[in-house]
Amino acid sequence: MDIEELLPQEPEGEKKEAKQSPLVSLEKDLELYADSIREVGIEIMVEGISANPIFIAHQHVVSIGELILNREELNTNWTIQASTLEEFVEKGIINPEKKALFLKSYKKPEDFMCVFVIVPEGANFIYYPYKPRK
Template sequence: MDREDLLGAGAPGEEQKKSPLLSLEKDLRFYMESIKEVAVEIMVEGISAHPVFVAHQHQVNLGEMILDKEELNTEWTIHASTLEEFIEKGVIDPKRKEQFLKSYKKPEDFMCLFVIVPEGANFVYYPYKA
């Protein structure tokens, strides 16, 4: 899923539904430097070559909270995690690891987000220079 999918960009002439995820893009712009810092730290410390950030508005038991919407007066909370934790907790089937890695974008340029909304969850890649 790319940025356009996240924001609900439809075909030209198609009626646009205002995505509740527009608030996520606003928060990501605000969080961008902090998220990139944590991604670099995860990679430099050898924790993982594949950082994954969990964006949610409710309680989630995945990763460690790094940005709290309550403290920061924003709409989304962000947790830092890794591909390895996603496999360990069964979010990604070990058999699908290679498929995931093929779609995983360069972590120096894109944050890998696992966005959780009431309708479900999906991976989204958001550029650090949006």
């Protein structure tokens, strides 16, 4: 599956906003969402679904993962969906031969959220740290 297949085509004539990095608004939303994302990640691991939760951040409609935080309902910029390493391999986003390499770079899910960020220009993985629990 190609990344392009995950994204709908942009409607023509849609106004482009001033070019500010989408990561600025993403960081703000991840800060807001962090506790909820952490809870879902822990649930995925405790229930034995996967040891490697992956969260998808997007502003369109994507066909991977389960919706957990809807930007329209929360009046934010990014929607978050929960997925797993296994689903990413199954859908061909992570090549099965590269799974071990991915796992080497995968950070401890108790400390970092693994986020697959999808923007019109492409997609990439980032690791966003959770704030230490007090």
